[in-house]
Amino acid sequence: MYFWKCWRDTRRAFSIYLILAVGGTLLWFMGMSHELLRGSVRAAPEEALWFLVVSGGLAFGLPFAAVMGLGLGSRSVGTEVGGEGGDFLMTRPRSRKYFVWVGWTVGLAEIAILLAVTALVALAALYYEGGAIWRHMPVATHFGPVTQSPTGGQAVNISLLLTVVDIPLLLASVAVIAIVVHGLTYFLSVLTRSGRRAVTYSLVLILAFWTCANLLDRWGHFSLPNIATISLYRTHLQGPPIWYLAPELQLIGWLVLAVAFPVAAQRVLERSDI
Amino acid sequence: MSEFAILTDGLMKHYSETRAVDGLHLHVPRGSLYGFLGRNGAGKTTTIRTLMGLLRPTGGSARMLDMRVPEEQIAILQRTAYVSEKKTLPSSMTGAQLVRFNRPYYRSWSDASAAKCAQRLEIPMDQQFKRLSLGNRTKLCLLMALAQGAELLILDEPTLGLDPVIMDELLKLLIEDYAVEGRTVFLSSHRLAEVERVADWVGIIDHGKLLLEARLDDIRTEYCRINASGNALPVNIGPQILSAVFSGSLCEYVVRNDADNFVAELRSQGATILDVSPLNLGEVFLLLVRKEEPCTSGNVGATPAALSPST
Amino acid sequence: MQLHVSPATGVPLYLQIESQLKHAIAAGALKQGDTLPSVRKLAADLRINPNTVARAYQNLERDGVIRTVPGGGTFVADNVPGLLKSEKLKRLKPFALQLAVEGTQLRLSRDEILKQVHVALDELGERS
Numbered sequence: 001m002y003f004w005k006c007w008r009d010t011r012r013a014f015s016i017y018l019i020l021a022v023g024g025t026l027l028w029f030m031g032m033s034h035e036l037l038r039g040s041v042r043a044a045p046e047e048a049l050w051f052l053v054v055s056g057g058l059a060f061g062l063p064f065a066a067v068m069g070l071g072l073g074s075r076s077v078g079t080e081v082g083g084e085g086g087d088f089l090m091t092r093p094r095s096r097k098y099f100v101w102v103g104w105t106v107g108l109a110e111i112a113i114l115l116a117v118t119a120l121v122a123l124a125a126l127y128y129e130g131g132a133i134w135r136h137m138p139v140a141t142h143f144g145p146v147t148q149s150p151t152g153g154q155a156v157n158i159s160l161l162l163t164v165v166d167i168p169l170l171l172a173s174v175a176v177i178a179i180v181v182h183g184l185t186y187f188l189s190v191l192t193r194s195g196r197r198a199v200t201y202s203l204v205l206i207l208a209f210w211t212c213a214n215l216l217d218r219w220g221h222f223s224l225p226n227i228a229t230i231s232l233y234r235t236h237l238q239g240p241p242i243w244y245l246a247p248e249l250q251l252i253g254w255l256v257l258a259v260a261f262p263v264a265a266q267r268v269l270e271r272s273d274i
Numbered sequence: 275m276s277e278f279a280i281l282t283d284g285l286m287k288h289y290s291e292t293r294a295v296d297g298l299h300l301h302v303p304r305g306s307l308y309g310f311l312g313r314n315g316a317g318k319t320t321t322i323r324t325l326m327g328l329l330r331p332t333g334g335s336a337r338m339l340d341m342r343v344p345e346e347q348i349a350i351l352q353r354t355a356y357v358s359e360k361k362t363l364p365s366s367m368t369g370a371q372l373v374r375f376n377r378p379y380y381r382s383w384s385d386a387s388a389a390k391c392a393q394r395l396e397i398p399m400d401q402q403f404k405r406l407s408l409g410n411r412t413k414l415c416l417l418m419a420l421a422q423g424a425e426l427l428i429l430d431e432p433t434l435g436l437d438p439v440i441m442d443e444l445l446k447l448l449i450e451d452y453a454v455e456g457r458t459v460f461l462s463s464h465r466l467a468e469v470e471r472v473a474d475w476v477g478i479i480d481h482g483k484l485l486l487e488a489r490l491d492d493i494r495t496e497y498c499r500i501n502a503s504g505n506a507l508p509v510n511i512g513p514q515i516l517s518a519v520f521s522g523s524l525c526e527y528v529v530r531n532d533a534d535n536f537v538a539e540l541r542s543q544g545a546t547i548l549d550v551s552p553l554n555l556g557e558v559f560l561l562l563v564r565k566e567e568p569c570t571s572g573n574v575g576a577t578p579a580a581l582s583p584s585t
Numbered sequence: 586m587q588l589h590v591s592p593a594t595g596v597p598l599y600l601q602i603e604s605q606l607k608h609a610i611a612a613g614a615l616k617q618g619d620t621l622p623s624v625r626k627l628a629a630d631l632r633i634n635p636n637t638v639a640r641a642y643q644n645l646e647r648d649g650v651i652r653t654v655p656g657g658g659t660f661v662a663d664n665v666p667g668l669l670k671s672e673k674l675k676r677l678k679p680f681a682l683q684l685a686v687e688g689t690q691l692r693l694s695r696d697e698i699l700k701q702v703h704v705a706l707d708e709l710g711e712r713s
Contacts, residue, residue, distance in 0.1 A: 453636070454624070471590075471598075491637065491640070494595050549686070551594075554594065
């Protein structure tokens with residue numbers, strides 16, 4: 001059935017992402033912890049490992065989640081219609097709604113599995129290096145403008161970064177960005193009936209948004225609701241934001257948007273000629 | 275239950291520039307093998323895609339198996355099998371995988387029928403669809419449709435890329451499994467010779483409109499060619515004369531209905547009748563379609579209504 | 586016995602089947618009580634629509650040429666009944682007309698044309 005076919009069509013991409021995520025996580029924690037704990041830095045183990053979680057999440061987790069969303073969202077019933085299987089699929093006794101939602105659900109499930117597996121691998125690596133460090137999660141305590149760049153400078157200022165980033169929000173934002181980018185790309189793939197066009201347009205939109213958010217943040221002195229920086233929200237505000245929603249509510253808002261994409265895709269497909 | 279498997283009432287599909295289907299009134303009797311004929315671009319494929327719910331009609335209405343198109347499309351699709359004009363299937367699957375994929379959608383699916391098709395049509399079932407030749411692609415599409423065990427089979431140009439041997443096997447399969455089971459087959463084609471053998475009903479479409487819809491045997495009885503010689507042969511003596519081609523004192527008439535009366539009339543005017551012969555489907559097709567073309571005066575065009583279903 | 590139909594001639598297929606079966610019976614190739622193929626089989630063999638075959642069989646049965654036993658097959662009727670004389674003549678007339686036209690065009694004399702008819706009748710008589 002169509003579930004099986006969706007899995008079949010995406011399993012190669014899924015496997016590649018899985019290998020990259022698991023391999024990358026292991027390399028990051030094993031390699032970097034060696035440097036931080038036993039190398040030149042010789043930091044306190046708990047702080048150092050939490051620093052790895054935060055910097056890894058910011059530097060690799062967020063972009064990788066977006067890439068995963070792009071890749072897994074680029075295949076949809078729309079690409080079948082644009083390719084060879086459209087007439088066949090669309091004349092099976094199922095509604096167009098069914099095809100849109102099954103494809104979206106399979107993608108979502110794959111993202112969930114990838115995130116869960118990566119999280120488990122990360123936990124295992126942390127435990128291996130530092131024991132049950134999650135019992136003492138650092139809490140972001142630095143409120144107000146940050147005058148010193150947390151990651152910049154010659155020496156890595158581990159403590160400062162940990163006081164700025166809200167870790168649960170960061171982990172949630174990695175999941176949400178994957179789901180939102182997946183939804184956006186999925187919608188574009190139904191709209192344009194081409195995986196390649198969907199990825200291109202999706203990337204253009206994401207980069208445009210990211211650039212706008214950065215420019216406004218820097219020069220306009222207000223923040224767009226940006227998933228990528230939501231973990232800094234509480235602490236990193238330079239000027240008055242135009243969004244006063246709590247970051248948790250913002251994330252829920254993004255998830256609502258993520259579900260709106262397949263709804264829109266369904267509407268588009270139901271109204272169009274095949 | 276109505277006597278028609280497909281019934282359209284002024285069905286229209288207009289695009290901004292063209293009127294691909296322009297007020298179509300189809301009556302496809304249940305249990306018939308209906309040949310839907312027309313030139314390229316006449317509107318055959320657009321009609322079929324609209325019936326299958328792939329295209330949204332711009333006007334008119336259609337019913338398939340007594341259900342409304344497209345409102346009851348899912349129920350229609352449950353009981354209708356379709357081979358599209360593109361002859362494409364999900365390209366990364368093999369025949370065997372496609373069978374496994376397709377089976378659960380249909381209560382009436384028959385693995386025995388699929389196996390029979392694969393064997394009789396010589397289909398390689400373990401190759402990915404995208405690696406198949408055009409002929410094998412067509413055959414695999416046919417297998418998917420035939421094994422579905424549907425009440426209504428809609429085939430858009432089903433003979434694309436088939437060699438004569440396979441073509442012959444396909445006709446046999448269609449007759450054995452479909453025509454005698456009381457199921458309805460609606461097939462579009464411009465290969466008139468095949469249609470002429472197996473069809474019992476024919477509809478001829480041009481510019482999105484139906485020019486003729488009739489039982490094939492009635493068409494054969496009604497259209498006649500008469501060769502006559504004599505002086506002062508009539509040029510045009512009635513609406514039933516579709517064409518009159520003169521060469522010297524000879525004239526070839528093509529008439530519809532009442533050939534006997536016309537022959538008697540010619541005789542009474544002193545003409546000698548050399549030959550009276552029926553027209554085959556190809557000749558009727560050319561006659562009707564050519565007549566539609568704008569340069570000829572269409573004073574005697576066949577009206578579809580006159581030949582519409584009469585049982 | 587083998588039937589052949591040719592759609593390209595434009596003669597309705599059911600008429601082609603009827604006339605071939607009648608001819609076979611007249612020529613003795615099919616005898617009283619002989620079994621005819623089922624509609625299904627004949628249609629599949631000839632690759633033509635079963636409705637066409639059924640129509641031919643119906644007409645033949647109406648004319649008393651064949652009989653169908655429900656569930657038991659189709660047979661050549663025991664005694665093919667005579668039509669009304671006028672009906673028979675009406676059916677034969679087009680063939681006579683065609684013969685006359687062809688013969689005249691070939692510039693054969695009246696006697697030569699008639700002789701051909703006699704020869705054909707004799708040949709048919711020998712076979713039955």
